[in-house]
Amino acid sequence: MHLTMPSGQAQLAVRSSGSRDGLPLLLHAGVADQRAWAAQVKHSQTAHPVVTFDQRGYGETMLTPEPYSLAKDVLAVMNATGLEQAVLVGNSKGGRLALDFTLAHPERVRALVLIGTALSGSPRLTQWPPEVLRLDEQMDAALEAGDLDRLNELEAQLWLDGPGRSAGRVSGPLRELFLEMNGKALKAENPGDETEPEPAYPRLNDIKVPTLLVVGDLDLPSIHENSEHAARSIPDASLHVMPGTARLPQLEQPESFNAVLEAWLKALP
Incomplete structure (x- = not known):
């Protein structure tokens, strides 16, 4: 319902x-x-x-x-x-x-x-794993450039795949759903x-x-x-x-x- x-x-x-x-x-x-x-x-x-x-x-x-x-x-x-x-x-x-x-x-x-x-x-935290720092820098750059699609994909790598894992570890319909849900949130009104x-x-x-x-x-x-x-x-x-x-x-x-x-x-x- x-x-x-x-x-x-x-x-x-x-x-x-x-x-x-x-x-x-x-x-x-x-x-x-x-x-x-x-x-x-x-x-x-x-x-x-x-x-x-x-x-x-x-x-x-x-x-x-x-x-x-x-x-x-x-x-x-x-x-x-x-x-x-x-x-x-x-x-x-x-x-x-x-x-x-x-x-x-x-x-x-x-x-x-x-x-x-x-x-x-x-x-x-004052110390982060290097792979997390790299993703964080890339996400900051994507946000500054206004590239929300790129930011969405980077967030999928961090939260869905997991830090230090291969990009696309989780694929298919699950990844598509993540990108749709998070992409909508990234573009939503404050x-x-x-x-x-x-x-x-x-x-x-x-x-x-x-x-x-x-x-x-x-x-x-x-x-x-x-x-x-x-x-x-x-x-x-x-x-x-x-x-x-x-x-x-x-x-x-x-x-x-x-x-x-x-x-x-x-x-x-």
Whole structure:
């Protein structure tokens, strides 16, 4: 079921495959939109319902630039779909949002699944792998030149293929989908100024819900550090490394990811 839900002046594009309290709400990465969860949405037809939505500046969500809060957008989606509580499943930027939301609204979260997660307030790295620095320089040059197609392809190399991997490691329909999703986001209107939450990094031990951290073994070292730090700091957390994947394991290896997610959800108290 496709829905449009207001939050401020935005009209959030939402997809719900059913209505049941405590079901997963999937939060996409900053290089994707809700289509990155297509395999999980399909799986939900035989497993459990899920809710997805396009964040501001992504996919089919319509907006007028304004000051906004991503946490308020999540609340709007939950309230409109009847979710008093949800299992928040966040990828990359979506993982950061899931954590920030949980710290602000702990009563609305049953559990967390954080995939290649970013962490608000995490220490800035002073050293990066040479292959990452090269890609970063090329991305800066493409942005300065206004070559968004080139920037899109370079971001695919970093986030989809993984740093230091062969360009095009992930090919075919998956790469085409990444380029379409991220290309649309790169060309989207600026949504406005986001209200920055209090940093999560020093407050992870305040997370009181079961938490699963998933990270692709081809992802950035900093993301592995984030995931390992969160697994140590959150009282009820476990870490699962997915081989042969980078930032979007649920897109690259949906069957393996779905099996991990389903087994973990079934074990929740």
